[in-house]
Amino acid sequence: MIQITIIGSGNVAQHLIKAFSASKFVEIKQVYARKKEALVHLIDSEKIITDLNELQTADLHIISVSDNAISEVSSLFPFNNQLVVHTSGTSSMALLDHKNRRGVFYPLQTFSKSKEVDFTIIPFCLEAENTADYKLLETVAKSISTVVYSINSEQRKALHVAAVFVNNFTNHLYQIGQEICEENQIPFEILKPLILETSDKIKTLSPAEAQTGPAKRFDSNTIDAHLAFIQNENQKNIYKILTQSIQQNGKKL
Amino acid sequence: MIQITIIGSGNVAQHLIKAFSASKFVEIKQVYARKKEALVHLIDSEKIITDLNELQTADLHIISVSDNAISEVSSLFPFNNQLVVHTSGTSSMALLDHKNRRGVFYPLQTFSKSKEVDFTIIPFCLEAENTADYKLLETVAKSISTVVYSINSEQRKALHVAAVFVNNFTNHLYQIGQEICEENQIPFEILKPLILETSDKIKTLSPAEAQTGPAKRFDSNTIDAHLAFIQNENQKNIYKILTQSIQQNGKKL
Numbered sequence: 001m002i003q004i005t006i007i008g009s010g011n012v013a014q015h016l017i018k019a020f021s022a023s024k025f026v027e028i029k030q031v032y033a034r035k036k037e038a039l040v041h042l043i044d045s046e047k048i049i050t051d052l053n054e055l056q057t058a059d060l061h062i063i064s065v066s067d068n069a070i071s072e073v074s075s076l077f078p079f080n081n082q083l084v085v086h087t088s089g090t091s092s093m094a095l096l097d098h099k100n101r102r103g104v105f106y107p108l109q110t111f112s113k114s115k116e117v118d119f120t121i122i123p124f125c126l127e128a129e130n131t132a133d134y135k136l137l138e139t140v141a142k143s144i145s146t147v148v149y150s151i152n153s154e155q156r157k158a159l160h161v162a163a164v165f166v167n168n169f170t171n172h173l174y175q176i177g178q179e180i181c182e183e184n185q186i187p188f189e190i191l192k193p194l195i196l197e198t199s200d201k202i203k204t205l206s207p208a209e210a211q212t213g214p215a216k217r218f219d220s221n222t223i224d225a226h227l228a229f230i231q232n233e234n235q236k237n238i239y240k241i242l243t244q245s246i247q248q249n250g251k252k253l
Numbered sequence: 254m255i256q257i258t259i260i261g262s263g264n265v266a267q268h269l270i271k272a273f274s275a276s277k278f279v280e281i282k283q284v285y286a287r288k289k290e291a292l293v294h295l296i297d298s299e300k301i302i303t304d305l306n307e308l309q310t311a312d313l314h315i316i317s318v319s320d321n322a323i324s325e326v327s328s329l330f331p332f333n334n335q336l337v338v339h340t341s342g343t344s345s346m347a348l349l350d351h352k353n354r355r356g357v358f359y360p361l362q363t364f365s366k367s368k369e370v371d372f373t374i375i376p377f378c379l380e381a382e383n384t385a386d387y388k389l390l391e392t393v394a395k396s397i398s399t400v401v402y403s404i405n406s407e408q409r410k411a412l413h414v415a416a417v418f419v420n421n422f423t424n425h426l427y428q429i430g431q432e433i434c435e436e437n438q439i440p441f442e443i444l445k446p447l448i449l450e451t452s453d454k455i456k457t458l459s460p461a462e463a464q465t466g467p468a469k470r471f472d473s474n475t476i477d478a479h480l481a482f483i484q485n486e487n488q489k490n491i492y493k494i495l496t497q498s499i500q501q502n503g504k505k506l
Contacts, residue, residue, distance in 0.1 A: 215425075226414050
């Protein structure tokens with residue numbers, strides 16, 4: 001059985017603790033939180049430590065804390081030459097203190113405290129300094145997910161930028177859709193099937209194939225009518241810049 | 254049995270013909286296409302007409318042609334005082350020739366020729382000049398869908414703008430995500446679970462509750478690193494304007 005330790009008590013840490021607790025191939029040896037109460041609902045309180053000096057060595061130590069704390073936390077580990085990884089999409093592997101063997105164990109997903117996730121379909125992006133460590137990360141990732149990729153630090157940076165576009169920015173467009181509905185006494189419910197179908201389409205069509213609408217059709221009558229309708233300057237700017245971007249893409253193809 | 258006639262052979266017309274053909278409460282009396290071949294794979298060729306003068310009266314006549322042809326097509330109908338509707342999200346009901354009783358029968362969904370849709374969850378937005386006609390539209394819509402709304406022409410305009418944001422623009426963000434992946438030798442597949450989870454979240458969370466990411470956290474280190482990473486000026490502008498918009502929203506809350 002592979003023994004792992006998780007450092008952190010945030011969203012990602014908690015989802016990982018739940019997923020590993022259900023795995024037959026991995027055992028959680030210790031978890032670290034600043035306050036014990038943060039994790040008692042998830043794991044035996046005997047396994048929770050609140051002082052990094054109590055950390056024991058395990059096969060794998062996963063640091064899942066905010067980006068700006070990764071470096072310091074990794075420097076406080078009371079041992080050397082063990083495998084230590086972080087779970088961040090933005091931080092380089094080199095951020096980890098080099099007194100231990102380093103790696104990255106990044107689950108590419110959006111985690112909310114209030115929503116369960118199906119870990120088996122979450123892509124894990126792995127990186128390690130040597131092949132043996134990579135193999136161990138792969139085994140651990142495959143114990144909870146079916147989708148595992150080798151992604152280096154530079155690629156991970158690109159991936160995180162892409163994730164901001166398809167997740168953060170997309171969600172913000174949903175919010176604008178909701179605002180437009182509410183300003184016009186239309187229930188937002190009415191847009192939800194369209195939102196779900198929009199994402200569902202990319203299972204079978206490329207985004208270029210799936211693109212429809214006035215921008216794609218260069219339908220300037222409709223575009224002008226929409227711009228005249230939108231009163232909010234911010235929404236109008238977003239409408240213009242995304243319409244322009246779709247039309248530039250259309251010309252490239 | 255309610256008898257309906259469909260004028261048009263585009264995406265929406267074809268999906269409607271398929272859906273109504275499977276309904277027990279509605280019978281398709283005639284369909285009109287400029288060329289018979291456009292529809293022979295869907296319906297008895299005897300029911301296909303290619304000359305609007307051959308149009309017979311039915312309980313409902315659905316015009317599903319491009320926006321700029323609606324007005325002319327409706328003026329060519331060889332009868333008066335019948336119920337005639339269009340399926341457009343952008344066009345006003347008043348675009349229809351007033352020699353007939355007018356209405357709108359707008360399915361709010363994105364249709365692709367190559368992808369089947371589940372009509373039962375598509376919201377139908379209905380409008381009519383009088384109550385009896387509205388009731389008939391409602392009965393017809395409910396024969397193929399479980400989701401029916403009364404939406405006037407002004408609301409429909411707002412809804413179409415909102416749909417452009419949550420469908421057309423969202424799909425374009427997927428395309429940018431794909432471009433960033435490809436430029437960095439990352440398979441786009443890796444982003445698909447995130448894309449699906451992003452839309453799935455709105456079933457249980459409002460967009461404001463679901464919002465995550467560096468913009469929402471006002472994490473200027475990550476935002477600056479992303480802007481430094483993005484070389485494409487167009488992508489950089491979109492990143493900036495959407496980040497700004499999320500942060501304005503954050504301050505409002």
